[in-house]
Amino acid sequence: MFIGHEILEHTCKNAIETILLCLEHAVKGTIYRIGPLPHLQAERITSGIRENDNGGIRWGLPEVSDYNPPGKIWDQYRDRPGHLLEAMGWCVEKQKSWTADNPHEDARSVRRQLFGEVEDYYHLEPVLVRQTDVYGDALPMQTHPRDWQGIPIWKDTEWAVVAVIKIHFRPLTIQRGDRSTKIIKKLSRTLGTELLSLHLRETYVDAREKLARERLESCNLLSHELRNTLTKLAFVFSAVNTVMSFLREQWEMEWEASYPHMENKSAVIAQLNEHLLAGQSRMQEFDGMRRLTEELLEEQDKLGKLFLLPQQSENWLEHRIRPKWQLLLTSSRAWDGREEEILHLIERLKGTLWVVTDPQLAQRMDHLPEDVRTRWPELVYTHYSAGNFALLEEIFWLLDHPTVAIRHKQQIKKALSALKVLIDIISRVEESANRVVLSLRSMGTHQAA
Numbered sequence: 001m002f003i004g005h006e007i008l009e010h011t012c013k014n015a016i017e018t019i020l021l022c023l024e025h026a027v028k029g030t031i032y033r034i035g036p037l038p039h040l041q042a043e044r045i046t047s048g049i050r051e052n053d054n055g056g057i058r059w060g061l062p063e064v065s066d067y068n069p070p071g072k073i074w075d076q077y078r079d080r081p082g083h084l085l086e087a088m089g090w091c092v093e094k095q096k097s098w099t100a101d102n103p104h105e106d107a108r109s110v111r112r113q114l115f116g117e118v119e120d121y122y123h124l125e126p127v128l129v130r131q132t133d134v135y136g137d138a139l140p141m142q143t144h145p146r147d148w149q150g151i152p153i154w155k156d157t158e159w160a161v162v163a164v165i166k167i168h169f170r171p172l173t174i175q176r177g178d179r180s181t182k183i184i185k186k187l188s189r190t191l192g193t194e195l196l197s198l199h200l201r202e203t204y205v206d207a208r209e210k211l212a213r214e215r216l217e218s219c220n221l222l223s224h225e226l227r228n229t230l231t232k233l234a235f236v237f238s239a240v241n242t243v244m245s246f247l248r249e250q251w252e253m254e255w256e257a258s259y260p261h262m263e264n265k266s267a268v269i270a271q272l273n274e275h276l277l278a279g280q281s282r283m284q285e286f287d288g289m290r291r292l293t294e295e296l297l298e299e300q301d302k303l304g305k306l307f308l309l310p311q312q313s314e315n316w317l318e319h320r321i322r323p324k325w326q327l328l329l330t331s332s333r334a335w336d337g338r339e340e341e342i343l344h345l346i347e348r349l350k351g352t353l354w355v356v357t358d359p360q361l362a363q364r365m366d367h368l369p370e371d372v373r374t375r376w377p378e379l380v381y382t383h384y385s386a387g388n389f390a391l392l393e394e395i396f397w398l399l400d401h402p403t404v405a406i407r408h409k410q411q412i413k414k415a416l417s418a419l420k421v422l423i424d425i426i427s428r429v430e431e432s433a434n435r436v437v438l439s440l441r442s443m444g445t446h447q448a449a
Contacts, residue, residue, distance in 0.1 A: 002206065003198045008033065009046050011198065015165070015191045016048040017057060022187075023180050025173035026050070030166045031191075032067060034092060034126075037135060037143045042088055042164070043071030080148035084113050091126045092161045093153050097185065098124040099176040121174050125184045127163035127192045134160055134199065162195055226430070236422050240384045240392070243416055247380040247395075248307040250406045254376075255356050258365045265313075268349040269304040273297060275342055279334035289332045296324040309383060313353040322346055357381050369403055376404070386427065392420050 003011075016029035030047040034040055044067040048057040061068050066076075067088070078089045087098040087108040100106040103118045111117045131154065135143075144152035154160060165188055167180075174180055256264055280293045299320045303313060325346060329339050355361065357377055365373045379394055398404055399413045406412070 002202050003195065004202060007198060008195075011191075011194055012045045012163075013048060013059060015187065015194075016046070019165070019167055019184060019187055020048065020050055020057065022183055023167070023169075025170045026167050026180070027170060028168040032071070032088070032164045032166070034161045034163055035134075038074070038145050040074040040092060040145050040161075041071050042067055042073075042077060042092070044068050045163075074145045078145070078147065084110050086110060087124045088164060091124050091164050093147060095126050095128060095154070095157060095159055095161055097126065097181065099174065099181055101175045121169040121171055123167050123169070123174060123181050123184055125165045125167075125181070125188045126161045127165060127188045127195065128159040129162050129192045129196045130158050131160040132158070133196055134162060162192065165191070222436075226434075236419055236426065237385055237389070240389070240416065240419050240423075243412060243419075244380050244382070244384065245307045246412070247376075247398075247406065248309075251376055251380055252307060252356050254365065254368070254405075255361070258367070259361065262355070263348065263352060264355075265349065265352040266304050268345055268352055269300050272300055272342070272345050272349070275335065275338055275345070276300070279328070279332070279338070282334040283332065289328055289334075292324055292328060296321065296328070299324070309381060310354045310357055314350060317346070317350055317353070369401075372398070372401055372403060386423075389420070389423050392416060392423075 012031040016031060019029055020026050028047065028049045031045050032042050033045050034042055044061060044065060046059060047061055047063075048059050050056075051058050066072050072088075074092070077086045078093060079085060085108045087100070090096065090098050090108060098108060100109065100119065100122050103109065103112070103121060106112055106119065109119045111119050144154055146152050165184060167184055169180070252264075276293055276297055280290065283290055283293070299316075303316050303321065306313075306316075308316065325342060329335055329342065335342065359374070359377070362373045362377055363370075368376075375394060376398060379391060379398060382388065382391065384391065395416060396413060399406065399409050399416075
C-alpha cells in the first residue's frame with residue numbers, strides 16, 4: 001500500500017494503543033506491513049510495550065529481529081519443506097489468525113523449533129482489504145506469490161493481506177476464539193479500512209501532483225513549440241520589411257528628383273569606388289591586400305543598391321566598410337596622399353544615409369501633398385514587427401493616394417494585404433494559445449499547492 005512512513009507509523013501506534021487499552025491482559029503489540037506484490041515483504045513498523053500498570057506505552061524496535069526494516073520477503077518466511085514454520089507465513093498465505101495459547105505446543109514457534117525454548121502467549125491477526133481496492137481490477141495471476149508447490153496464493157479469495165497484528169499476553173490469559181481474539185479481529189478490520197483510506201488518499205495526492213507536473217510540463221512544451229512556431233513565422237515581417245525597402249527606394253527617387261544638386265549615397269559611393277579602383281591598379285599582383293579591395297568594392301556596391309533603414313545602413317558602413325578602408329590605408333601605400341579625402345568621403349557617406357529622413361527637407365517637396373510628404377518617409381523608415389503592424393493600414397492609404405507615383409502599386413497592395421491577413425491570424429493564434437497556456441499553468445500551480 002502506498003502510505004508515507006510517518007503517517008503509517010502513527011496509525012499503527014493508534015491501533016496498538018487501542019488494543020492495549022481494550023485488553024488489560026495484553027502486554028505488547030506489534031504491527032507488520034505486508035506488501036507489495038509479488039514479494040509481500042513483511043516489515044515491522046512499530047512495537048508498543050505496556051509499562052507496568054500506569055497505562056504508559058514504550059514505543060520502538062528494541063529487539064533484534066529479522067522482521068525489523070527492511071524485513072523479510074515472501075520466499076524467506078513462507079512454508080516450505082525442510083524449513084522452519086513461521087506464524088507469519090500461515091497468516092499471510094491462509095489469511096487466517098494464529099493463536100499461541102499453549103507455547104509448549106506452538107508448532108510455529110521459531111525459537112522452539114531451533115532451540116527447544118518456549119516463547120510467550122500471543123495472537124497474530126491478518127489485516128485484510130479487497131485485492132481490487134489495493135491492486136486494481138486487472139491483477140494478473142502471475143503477480144501472485146506462490147506456495148512451495150508453485151500454486152498462486154489468494155487465487156480463490158477476493159482479499160489481500162496488507163498488514164499483520166501481533167499481540168502478546170500474560171500467561172494463561174488467552175485461548176483460541178475467545179473474546180480477546182475476537183476484539184483483535186474486529187479492530188484489524190477497522191485498521192484495514194483506515195489503511196485503505198490512507199492508501200487511497202496518498203494515491204490521489206500523488207496522482208494529483210503527477211497530473212500537475214505533467215500539466216506544467218505540457219504547458220512548458222506547448223510554450224516552447226509556440227515560440228518556435230512564431231519564430232519560424234517571423235518571415236512574415238521580413239517580407240513586410242522587404243516591401244518597405246522597395247517603398248524606401250521610391251521615396252529616395254522622389255527625394256533625389258527634388259534635390260538633384262544635393263549629395264546622395266550613390267554619388268559618394270561612386271567616388272569611394274573610384275579611389276578604390278585607382279589604388280588597386282597601383283598594387284602589385286602578389287599584394288595580399290588585393291583580395292580585400294575586391295571584398296570592399298562588393299560591400300560598397302551592395303550598400304549602394306540596398307535601401308535599408310538608416311541605422312542598418314550605418315551599421316553596414318561601420319562594420320563592413322570603414323574597418324576595411326582603415327586596414328587598406330595602414331597596410332598599403334597604394335593610397336598615399338588620399339587618406340584624408342577617403343576618410344572624409346566615409347563621413348559624408350554616413351551623412352547621406354540619414355538626410356533622406358530629414359522632415360524639413362521633406363516639407364519643401366512641394367510637388368507632393370503635405371500629408372503625403374509627411375507620412376511617406378515616416379511609414380517607410382519604420383521597422384515593422386508584431387508591436388506596430390497596425391501601421392500597415394496607413395501603408396494602404398499611401399498606396400491608394402492618387403498623387404503617389406509608385407511602380408507596381410496594385411501588386412504591392414495585394415502582397416501586403418495577404419501578409420496582413422496572415423499576421424492577424426498569427427496574432428489571434430498566439431493570443432489564444434497564451435491564454436490556454438496561462439490557464440493550464442495556473443491550474444497546475446493551484447493543484448500542486
